[in-house]
Amino acid sequence: MTDPSYDEARVARRRRQHERQAVVFGVIIAFLAVAGIFALAMYTGSLVGPFQREFTVVGVSQQEEVPAPCLPEVEGQPDGALPLPYADVEVNSLNASDNQGVAKAFEDVLVSRGFTVLELGTMPEGGRLEVSELRFGTKGIVHAYTLAAQFPSIRMVMDDRNGARVDLLIGDEYDTPVDIEDVPPVDEPLENVDGCVPADEITPKERALSLEMQAAEGNAAEG
Template identity: 65%
Template sequence: MTSPGYDQARVERRRREHERQAVVFGVLIAFLAVCGIFALAVYSGAISSPFDRPFTTVGVSEQKSYPVPCLPAVKGQPDGALPTAYTDTRVRLLNASGEQGLASAHETVLADRGFVIEGTPGNVPMLLQESELRFGTKGIVQAYTLAAQFPKMRMVLDDRRDRVIDLLIGENFDPPLGVEDVELAADQPLRNAEGCVPADEITPEKRIKPAKEGEPDEVQPAK
């Protein structure tokens, strides 16, 4: 025969087990409810997800910042350098995005405006996020004229000796502005880029050589 004391102990033990189970299930239900509310808020845009970050393309690194050269003094233009005629601006188009076809698309727009396209669009053995203009000291005015065709453009002075400008088209390129949105006038001086540095105070970068046709596509991240 079971003693009353033993029955009472068993009842107490079951009661404590039920209480623990109720606490555990209560915590789980509350946690799931909070998760559901948080997920709904993220989905609706009320708050940002802590895991929300932009995708990074493998092989594409942050581009180095370069000083932008100031416009030079031009003989016969005492108020400042005027834009060059588009027909006097020679441009070489180079793909630095890893995607085919971008250089050709730029070629059509710029050629229609009168820019002189040097050769056929090519590639450079590097990947860039943002497009760049690369030019020498003899092509600064031409580079400013070309840069005005875009919403924004990185400008890099290199050690070339001619006036040809290389347009390196990056992954996050901006297409050229519409003709009506280009803020240039033949009789209005160009404006220096903010924070520009006199060209003779800049150490030019080494000129980048395009990849030769038939060479393997071994691209390196931009440095």
């Protein structure tokens, strides 16, 4: 005959086992529920993952920080260099991103404001940029500052070209020109960009040519 105390002990053991199982399964279900909510928040964009980083565009170069040149002194303008007549500023509008058609769109805006746009082009893959730049030589500093006033912000990079023409390189994260009403008056002196350095203290970068310019130079060399 079975001892009643043994049956009671067995029932108690089973009860404790079932309680432990209920706790374990409850923890697992709660963990899965929290994980599901977290995954849903990540998917909808409500929550940013701790290891999430910005998307990097393939072919876009890391732009080194280089100082912009300060404005030169201009004879007859003791208060500082004035903007040039827009027609005197010659510009190449160059696409330095994968955004199709931006060079033409910028040309249309600049031409409508009186600038002289001479060439449209596309930079080679190694010359793609994240943010837009103006590139110019020592003879084109005032020209570049005159053009820079059309934008809310833009990097200014001096290169080793000889002439005064300015290259507008339109990067992947470009700013559109400001409204014409917000451009500083042409009778007010231009202002130096923050952190500028005298031009003679800057080592100019080597000029980067667009695909169209490279082809033209190659044809000239063959001829």
